[in-house]
Amino acid sequence: MAKQNLIRLFSALLTAFVLALPMAAMAQDPASAPDPAAAPGALTAFTVTTNADGSQDYSVTLQILAIMTSLSFIPGILMLMTSFTRIVVVLSILRQATGLQQTPSNQIIIALALFMTLFVMRPVIDQVYTAAVEPYMEESMNFQDAIATARVPIEEFMLAQTRVNDLEAFMNIANIEPIPAGERVPLTVLIPAFVTSELKTAFQIGFMLFIPFLIIDLVVASVLMAMGMMMLSPMIVSLPFKLMLFVLVDGWNLVLGTLANSFGL
Template identity: 65%
Template sequence: MKQWLPDKCNPWLWLVGAGLFICQPATAVDLGIPALKVTTLPDGQQEYTVTIQILAIMTALTLLPAIVMMMTSFTRIIVVLAILRQALGLQQTPSNQIMVGLALFLTFFIMTPVLQEANKAGLQPYLNEQLTSADALHKASEPFHAFMLAQTRESDLDLFIRIADEKSFNTPQDVPFSILVPAFVTSELKTAFQIGFLLFIPFLMIDLVVASVLMAMGMMMLSPLIVSLPFKIMLFVMVDGWAMIMGTLAASFGASI
């Protein structure tokens, strides 16, 4: 008679054992971390657990690139740098990585006072448990609201208020982000193209002079861009162009920083 040997793995026994382990009462292991808990505060507001707050923060991080581009000085800087490279006639120099990195660090330099104010008003009180998450978010957003409002033209703001079919607000601080952000981006693009136009003029003059000289010399087959490029680079270096551009861009936000 063949004896039943349990030393070899019987798949059915393993499935039954795994089912019994899974079906154990939840009280067997108490982690002590509530997954979802809403606490009603004395003033009527609701506070969520740290687990839900962390989940909300991680979800909000997906919007971080859009926030950096649309709610800071990044848009104006990157557009001006792109127009400058086109005016110089350099298609890939500086590279896109260098331009984006330069724009990010200059954005951080310009936005430092705003970030410090947001940290002081919202983040630090929240970490010290002096404010709820909703109040901290509201306090931290106020410096960004003031920064964008200072850089937004009234005509652009009135345009989006009219498109949204909203009544006039009592104070500019009452304008919601849903209206302020597109108005701010529109104003930033207009300002960036104005600065880019002023940058383009001297390089355009060099192209016209070189093209006229080549035509007078009968050198029709030689591209004026090839000849004018060294002169444009020399002019840009002689006037210390990079320092001038960076200083002008930073100073253009001087009223808000």
């Protein structure tokens, strides 16, 4: 009950904040106040202004609506347009290779993958903030130009991590002609090609992680079979040896360092 009340309170505050922004803008700029002679029933808060050069500027309310709507796409953007996919898959395969089903827990793996994603994507985030966010906040760039500018570093990162054959495969599926140098690849083609390349790279790294643990399982199983202990599970005996090996070689440092280096850091 308390949780529901907190959610309702947060929703009410958020609604009041969104509705108060246009009023505050009109208070600071009297010229933006609605014209009394405007047509009755006109929604002056939802307006689109056409500039002399043909571009369009959207009202603050429409920009806020677009930003709030885009928040629902953040999980998809995080998983499909950043390094998160490769990192979380490799960490999940590592947990399976060690034989630990619930340790580390899913929450720890996801949290570690999130912070590793921030570490890997830091240069891209800095470029987006410098080239798009700061000019937009200083009102030296409109919303459309800021979005177009912010796309460039992200697309460059994705193209750098995408295999050519994966990109060509999805271009053939979409019946798109080869794109000349200097032109943008459509996101409808770039995103699936990027995700496919990330999954392939993650499985390659996971395969290399599996080999030493698999050798330990084979050796322990052979020794137990030779001793006639067929009723004893090899997983129980090999688990301490795999953990000891992983700790002695400083496994977490090696895995996370390899993941970072795989992105060219």
